[in-house]
Amino acid sequence: MKKAxxxxxxxxxxVSPKSxxxxxxxxxxxxxxxxxxxxxxxxxxxxxxxxxxFISLFAISFTLIILMVATALFDNVFAPQPPEDKADRxxxxxxxRLQGPESQSTGPAGYVFLERYVRTLPNVEKVSIYTTPNVVxxxxxxxxxxxxxxxxxxxxxxxxxxxxxxxxxxTAEDEKSANFVAVINEATRRKFFGDEPAVGKMxxxxxxxxxxxxxxxxxxxxxxxxxADIWVPISTSKTNAYKxxxxxxxxxxxxxxxxxxxxxxxxxxxxxxLPGVExxxxxxxxxxxxxxxxxxxxxxxxxxxxxxxESQPRKLLAIIISLMxxxxxxxxxxxxxxxxxxxxxxxxxxxxxxxxxxxxWTLVGQFVTENVLLTLIGGVLGFFGSQFxxxxxxxxGLIPYAEFHLNYRFFVYGLLTALFFGLFSGVYPAWKMSRLxxxxxxxxAGGSR
Amino acid sequence: xxxxxxxxxxxxxxRIETVALTNINMNVGEGEFISIMGPSGSGKSTLLxxxxxxxxxxxxxxxxxxxxxxxxxxxxxxxxxxxxIGFVFQTFHLINDLNVVDNVEIxxxxxxxxxxxxxxxxxxxxxxxxxxxxxVHHFPGQLSGGQQQRVAIARAxxxxxxxxxxxxPTGNLDSQMGDEIMDVLRGLNENEKTTVVMVTxxxxxxxxxxxxxxLFDGRQVS
Ligand SMILES: Nc1ncnc2c1ncn2[C@@H]1O[C@H](COP(=O)(O)OP(=O)(O)O)[C@@H](O)[C@H]1O
Ligand SMILES: [Mg+2]
Numbered sequence: 299m300k301k302a303x304x305x306x307x308x309x310x311x312x313v314s315p316k317s318x319x320x321x322x323x324x325x326x327x328x329x330x331x332x333x334x335x336x337x338x339x340x341x342x343x344x345x346x347x348x349x350x351x352f353i354s355l356f357a358i359s360f361t362l363i364i365l366m367v368a369t370a371l372f373d374n375v376f377a378p379q380p381p382e383d384k385a386d387r388x389x390x391x392x393x394x395r396l397q398g399p400e401s402q403s404t405g406p407a408g409y410v411f412l413e414r415y416v417r418t419l420p421n422v423e424k425v426s427i428y429t430t431p432n433v434v435x436x437x438x439x440x441x442x443x444x445x446x447x448x449x450x451x452x453x454x455x456x457x458x459x460x461x462x463x464x465x466x467x468x469t470a471e472d473e474k475s476a477n478f479v480a481v482i483n484e485a486t487r488r489k490f491f492g493d494e495p496a497v498g499k500m501x502x503x504x505x506x507x508x509x510x511x512x513x514x515x516x517x518x519x520x521x522x523x524x525x526a527d528i529w530v531p532i533s534t535s536k537t538n539a540y541k542x543x544x545x546x547x548x549x550x551x552x553x554x555x556x557x558x559x560x561x562x563x564x565x566x567x568x569x570x571x572l573p574g575v576e577x578x579x580x581x582x583x584x585x586x587x588x589x590x591x592x593x594x595x596x597x598x599x600x601x602x603x604x605x606x607x608e609s610q611p612r613k614l615l616a617i618i619i620s621l622m623x624x625x626x627x628x629x630x631x632x633x634x635x636x637x638x639x640x641x642x643x644x645x646x647x648x649x650x651x652x653x654x655x656x657x658x659w660t661l662v663g664q665f666v667t668e669n670v671l672l673t674l675i676g677g678v679l680g681f682f683g684s685q686f687x688x689x690x691x692x693x694x695g696l697i698p699y700a701e702f703h704l705n706y707r708f709f710v711y712g713l714l715t716a717l718f719f720g721l722f723s724g725v726y727p728a729w730k731m732s733r734l735x736x737x738x739x740x741x742x743a744g745g746s747r
Numbered sequence: 748x749x750x751x752x753x754x755x756x757x758x759x760x761x762r763i764e765t766v767a768l769t770n771i772n773m774n775v776g777e778g779e780f781i782s783i784m785g786p787s788g789s790g791k792s793t794l795l796x797x798x799x800x801x802x803x804x805x806x807x808x809x810x811x812x813x814x815x816x817x818x819x820x821x822x823x824x825x826x827x828x829x830x831x832i833g834f835v836f837q838t839f840h841l842i843n844d845l846n847v848v849d850n851v852e853i854x855x856x857x858x859x860x861x862x863x864x865x866x867x868x869x870x871x872x873x874x875x876x877x878x879x880x881x882x883v884h885h886f887p888g889q890l891s892g893g894q895q896q897r898v899a900i901a902r903a904x905x906x907x908x909x910x911x912x913x914x915x916p917t918g919n920l921d922s923q924m925g926d927e928i929m930d931v932l933r934g935l936n937e938n939e940k941t942t943v944v945m946v947t948x949x950x951x952x953x954x955x956x957x958x959x960x961x962l963f964d965g966r967q968v969s
Binding site: 332335338339342343346347646647649650651652653654655656657658659660735736737740 | 796799801802821822825826828829830833834836840841842844845849853854856857858863902906
């Protein structure tokens with residue numbers, strides 16, 4: 299290859315169109331060899347232009363930090379991670395809307411509705427029904443402990459992959475026989491027992507006594523479905539009123555499919571059941587709207603206003619992505635702006651470099667390298683910055699039991715986007731700069747004193 | 748080594764047409780020391796830029812080593828400028844963000860196969876040749892005009908070009924500093940056989956060169 303390169307350079311093959319390809323190749327290889335020099339110059343220029351460098355780095359890393367914190371929050375709600383480790387083949391019935399001639403009612407479903415229309419869905423692995431978490435108080439050793447209590451069935455523990463620190467879950471058998479057993483989280487164990495083992499001990503909650511059978515790690519509040527401090531069987535409810543909650547109530551359901559390929563079928567089966575829902579009084583309500591959703595689809599149902607409360611996950615995704623891109627464009631525009639306004643300032647430099655043998659290509663390479671280097675440094679700063687900010691948020695206790703993880707996949711996306719924009723924001727000004735005629739550039743600059 | 752034949756240069760802007768050069772014929776031979784003289788606006792800089800392949804004439808032929816330069820691509824022209832030609836400007840045109848040695852190294856950056864150690868060595872040697880030993884890590888703004896022009900000359904000669912083009916190199920300097928710079932240029936011409944073409948206003952300096960090309964209103968008068 300060395301020989302081919304030397305030949306191409308020695309014979310000036312670039313001028314003959316038939317060897318355009320090899321010329322382009324030579325040009326490319328040459329540029330790669332020049333990269334080291336570009337990097338060196340870029341470093342020196344960036345170090346000297348401290349203010350510019352600072353502003354640009356700040357813009358890039360700040361953008362990345364926001365992006366990373368946003369995706370970490372997003373993951374905290376939506377990503378398949380424990381206890382919802384099977385979220386990629388799970389659907390949830392978070393609520394329904396009832397409509398009638400004069401009124402409507404939206405919220406969690408009734409126990410009967412879920413037993414009748416969800417529990418019976420064919421071709422699913424498991425269905426779990428559970429209440430939304432309720433605030434309850436325990437009077438304990440002269441103090442008052444506030445907890446979120448969730449009543450669940452036994453399947454709940456098979457769909458959710460809780461991490462047990464002690465003991466284990468209660469079972470469908472416990473639910474059937476209304477055993478007063480409870481699973482508590484780590485924070486609750488600490489409140490009741492210090493850090494002593496809790497399994498086998500009794501706790502009091504909302505005036506009822508439960509025997510602790512298991513202790514699990516804390517679940518962030520954003521995990522709406524598994525989240526609680528204390529979990530007990532549904533059948534331990536104080537009254538049997540839930541058994542006559544027909545349509546609206548305080549229950550939600552999780553459906554675990556055998557594989558994610560089955561999800562569309564399950565969704566349409568559930569939706570096809572809605573028109574057949576029996577209404578006790580059709581003058582009050584006569585239509586049920588809802589669906590079996592992934593959490594993201596549910597979010598799209600809640601966040602994008604629509605007449606029928608439709609699930610529009612694609613639209614929500616598009617909105618989120620465009621917001622992110624918009625957000626990324628800001629520092630890019632800023633960079634382009636700074637770079638373009640520096641053209642005049644750097645005209646002398648461009649003229650000099652051209653006079654001393656830089657081709658237009660070389661100059662483009664150099665200015666682009668400067669920007670890419672800047673972007674990469676900004677990326678590294680953004681990486682550590684976002685870890686720091688996430689730790690700050692987690693430590694602040696603003697979000698109970700929040701556990702943030704830097705999403706590496708998104709970090710790579712973010713960095714790639716930044717790099718793309720770095721290239722982009724470098725190429726245009728560089729192209730403009732390289733087009734400057736050397737004589738004009740030197741004239742316009744008016745010296746360097 | 749550079750032949751100009753019937754060179755014309757016309758600047759066309761939207762409304763006005765400026766004829767900067769008409770029918771210039773000249774030959775720059777190996778080892779010569781030529782000065783170009785003429786009143787302001789007579790086309791001296793334009794001519795020098797044409798000789799240095801920085802500017803393309805609107806008419807006539809430029810040949811480098813008897814090969815017409817129209818046959819060179821942008822890339823190859825850049826290479827010729829890099830290897831064969833060194834420029835010195837009236838206003839120095841040093842890059843303020845780079846220190847003295849880095850400024851001098853610039854032409855070598857665009858040359859393949861030179862290690863950074865070698866580059867540094869050559870740059871220091873070039874600075875030595877123009878009599879600037881200290882202050883090599885200063886930035887241009889920290890130097891006097893004469894010192895800056897020495898740096899600029901060091902940059903122009905660091906790649907051992909065969910021809911040095913200087914556009915009023917002493918125009919921004921007082922006469923003592925100007926004389927020093929002239930001595931440097933003459934030394935390069937005598938000791939290293941570098942061809943020098945210099946634009947100047949100063950008849951005193953022009954006298955010291957072998958040949959004077961006079962321009963008036965874009966025309967060669969002698
Ligand atoms: N870029 C340009 N556009 C239009 N006219 C120009 C340009 N550059 C130079 N000129 C004109 O060309 C003539 C010669 O300019 P120049 O070569 O700079 O003269 P000198 O160096 O002898 O002072 C002048 O009349 C000048 O105004
Ligand atoms: Mg001039």
